[in-house]
Amino acid sequence: METRSSAESGAGNGRAADNVVAALEAQIVSGQLKNREPLPAERELMEQFGTSRTVIREAISKLSSLGLVETRPRFRPIVRKPDYATVLNACGNVVQHLLADKTGIKNLYDSRVFVERTLVRDAAMSAQKDDIFDLKTALEQNKKAISDSDEFFRTDIAFHGVLYRIPKNPIFPAIHEGYSSWLAPRWNNMLRSPERNEANYFAHKAILDAILERDPLAAEEALISHLSAAWDFVRDTFDWNDE
Amino acid sequence: METRSSAESGAGNGRAADNVVAALEAQIVSGQLKNREPLPAERELMEQFGTSRTVIREAISKLSSLGLVETRPRFRPIVRKPDYATVLNACGNVVQHLLADKTGIKNLYDSRVFVERTLVRDAAMSAQKDDIFDLKTALEQNKKAISDSDEFFRTDIAFHGVLYRIPKNPIFPAIHEGYSSWLAPRWNNMLRSPERNEANYFAHKAILDAILERDPLAAEEALISHLSAAWDFVRDTFDWNDE
DNA sequence: GTCCGAGTTTTGGTCCGACCAAACATATGA
DNA sequence: TCATATGTTTGGTCGGACCAAAACTCGGAC
Numbered sequence: 001m002e003t004r005s006s007a008e009s010g011a012g013n014g015r016a017a018d019n020v021v022a023a024l025e026a027q028i029v030s031g032q033l034k035n036r037e038p039l040p041a042e043r044e045l046m047e048q049f050g051t052s053r054t055v056i057r058e059a060i061s062k063l064s065s066l067g068l069v070e071t072r073p074r075f076r077p078i079v080r081k082p083d084y085a086t087v088l089n090a091c092g093n094v095v096q097h098l099l100a101d102k103t104g105i106k107n108l109y110d111s112r113v114f115v116e117r118t119l120v121r122d123a124a125m126s127a128q129k130d131d132i133f134d135l136k137t138a139l140e141q142n143k144k145a146i147s148d149s150d151e152f153f154r155t156d157i158a159f160h161g162v163l164y165r166i167p168k169n170p171i172f173p174a175i176h177e178g179y180s181s182w183l184a185p186r187w188n189n190m191l192r193s194p195e196r197n198e199a200n201y202f203a204h205k206a207i208l209d210a211i212l213e214r215d216p217l218a219a220e221e222a223l224i225s226h227l228s229a230a231w232d233f234v235r236d237t238f239d240w241n242d243e
Numbered sequence: 244m245e246t247r248s249s250a251e252s253g254a255g256n257g258r259a260a261d262n263v264v265a266a267l268e269a270q271i272v273s274g275q276l277k278n279r280e281p282l283p284a285e286r287e288l289m290e291q292f293g294t295s296r297t298v299i300r301e302a303i304s305k306l307s308s309l310g311l312v313e314t315r316p317r318f319r320p321i322v323r324k325p326d327y328a329t330v331l332n333a334c335g336n337v338v339q340h341l342l343a344d345k346t347g348i349k350n351l352y353d354s355r356v357f358v359e360r361t362l363v364r365d366a367a368m369s370a371q372k373d374d375i376f377d378l379k380t381a382l383e384q385n386k387k388a389i390s391d392s393d394e395f396f397r398t399d400i401a402f403h404g405v406l407y408r409i410p411k412n413p414i415f416p417a418i419h420e421g422y423s424s425w426l427a428p429r430w431n432n433m434l435r436s437p438e439r440n441e442a443n444y445f446a447h448k449a450i451l452d453a454i455l456e457r458d459p460l461a462a463e464e465a466l467i468s469h470l471s472a473a474w475d476f477v478r479d480t481f482d483w484n485d486e
Numbered sequence: 487g488t489c490c491g492a493g494t495t496t497t498g499g500t501c502c503g504a505c506c507a508a509a510c511a512t513a514t515g516a
Numbered sequence: 517t518c519a520t521a522t523g524t525t526t527g528g529t530c531g532g533a534c535c536a537a538a539a540c541t542c543g544g545a546c
Contacts, residue, residue: 015316016529029340041497052530054297057498058304065308067337073258074498074537082340094310094333097272097325111414118361171354259500284526295501300527317508317527489546496539502532510525516518 020049020059021066028068028079038076039069065090084174095182105186106231112179113227119163119172120207120223121216127166134162135208142201149192152200157184159204190234203229263292263302264309271311271322281319282312308333327417338425348429355422356470362406362415363450363466364459370409377405378451385444392435395443400427402447433477446472 024045027033040048045056060077063069067086069077080086098104123131138159145151157180164176203226210219267288270276283291288299303320306312310329312320323329341347366374381402388394400423407419446469453462 029343043497054529054531058300058528061301061304062308065305076497076538082337084341087334087337087341090333090337091330094325094330097311098327098330100272107412107414110410110412114361114410114412115358118357167353167357169350169353169357171350286526297500297502301499319509319526487546490544492542492544494539494541496537498537499535501534503530505530506528508525508527510523512521512523514519514521516520 016051016055017058017062020045020051020055021062023049024059024063025066025068028081033079035079035081037079039079041076084170085177088174088178091178092182095178099182099186105183108179108183109227109231112183113224115172115175116160116163116223116227117220119166120211120219123163123166124211124214124216124219127211131162131166132212134165135159135211138162139201139204139208142197142204146197146201147194149194149197152197153184153187153192156200156204187234190237196233200226200230258301259294259298260301260305263288263294263298264305266292267302267306268309268311271306271324276322278322278324280322282322284319327413328420331417331421334421335425338421342425342429348426351422351426352470352474355426356467358415358418359403359406359466359470360463362409363454363462366406366409367454367457367459367462370454374405374409375455377408378402378454381405382444382447382451385440385447389440389444390437392437392440395440396427396430396435399443399447430477433480439476443469443473 024033024039028035033039039045039060042053042056042060045059046053049056060069060071064071064077067082067090068080070080071077095108099108123135127135138155138161141155142152142159145155161173161176161180164172203222206222207219207226210216210222267276267282271278276282282288282303285296285299285303288302289296292299303312303314307314307320310325310333311323313323314320338351342351366378370378381398381404384398385395385402388398404416404419404423407415446465449465450462450469453459453465
């Protein structure tokens with residue numbers, strides 16, 4: 001009652017840890033706890049908030065799940081100002097469970113197609129010179145990596161990544177990061193080959209060509225064709241234990 | 244994806260709680276712990292896993308942040324099989340921090356426009372009879388609520404919600420839920436009026452008309468016009484403490 | 487002066503036992 | 517039958533304790 005230090009946000013008293021979370025949260029966003037720097041020691045916070053270590057630890061755990069601090073097993077938690085990557089990271093753990101069955105993966109993949117369709121349409125309509133340059137560069141990387149399937153896989157993702165950066169909205173690169181990290185593992189047991197790589201390269205080229213010709217519909221068409229083919233190709237390579 | 248092994252502490256010895264989390268996680272997805280039912284008591288789990296209550300509590304906390312159980316302050320944790328709503332819920336807490344400044348809100352709103360553009364285009368191209376029916380019904384609700392701003396606000400969201408259900412991909416309704424819950428609070432200090440409501444009703448009507456005419460471009464156009472106008476209207480009603 | 491490794495202190499991870507108050511279960515009385 | 521009093525279970529919090537790994541200190545070797 002009286003030991004509480006600052007601004008006792010006295011909403012509910014169900015959880016003592018919530019006060020600590022709120023306080024630390026405020027200190028983090030206000031910059032009082034600087035980004036990339038370690039949190040004070042637990043025993044120090046415990047004194048600072050006049051509570052037990054139990055509560056402090058629970059608060060830190062919550063902050064961690066909120067993405068406001070990064071915790072490694074035996075190290076001090078590192079303060080981390082939340083960004084769009086943080087959001088995706090928070091989703092990631094839960095998303096895994098939704099990818100357990102074929103339907104889940106298909107749904108996610110469909111949503112990716114959905115997003116990229118508009119991405120390429122917009123690119124065709126309003127891509128700037130530097131966007132075009134980035135696309136050309138990325139495509140060039142594709143071409144050079146055709147013989148190296150691992151490398152091609154990376155440049156493949158990179159090419160699509162350029163698309164997500166064109167709107168200059170930081171949400172999209174984060175989404176791309178999500179699609180890549182969540183879907184990619186499922187592509188691992190896909191058979192790769194220079195032939196497949198070359199086909200994908202040409203698909204990318206078709207998309208870029210349509211963008212260069214400022215033809216949104218053609219670009220969208222090419223994108224759909226590309227991603228549909230990719231899905232058809234990997235669909236059967238999964239070993240579905242369900243179905 | 245085999246990041247954690249469920250067996251004994253073989254892999255990493257940093258966190259005893261991880262084993263418990265993995266075990267309970269497995270029991271939940273396998274249905275051994277049935278959905279909607281309470282978790283065993285902490286003291287029971289503690290005996291079951293041969294570990295201290297501290298570890299059990301930490302595990303439960305982690306499961307909660309993963310969305311696998313729902314915890315209310317003094318109640319037994321309820322097992323909850325993760326769904327798409329769970330994902331959005333996990334993001335929600337972090338997203339708040341990104342909406343602190345004008346840029347964050349604009350980015351999120353832009354992404355919403357981005358999504359709905361394709362939603363209405365697709366609706367115009369391939370909406371089924373029942374989709375059309377739902378849209379008409381939702382629009383009718385709009386019309387009836389013009390004089391009641393609070394009610395109109397709800398039916399407004401509902402109309403857009405129909406759009407998100409058309410693709411029959413459960414990801415989209417979840418996204419809509421996210422947009423609604425994250426953006427709506429920011430709209431609260433917007434001045435509402437029957438005039439505004441009527442304008443929005445007609446905007447919705449224009450979108451539906453374009454869909455009925457199977458004219459994707461017109462539908463997209465109408466949607467953009469609608470959402471741009473909405474943004475222009477609320478933009479100045481915020482009291483930006485930045486900029 | 488810099489670098490490195492042994493020794494010391496700090497600190498996170500875990501465990502224990504205890505207490506309280508709220509939820510839950512049971513019995514009681516109208 | 518149902519509302520109420522009573523007893524038990526159980527989550528939330530506390531304080532203290534121990535261990536091992538990380539962080540820090542310091543002195544000797546080069």
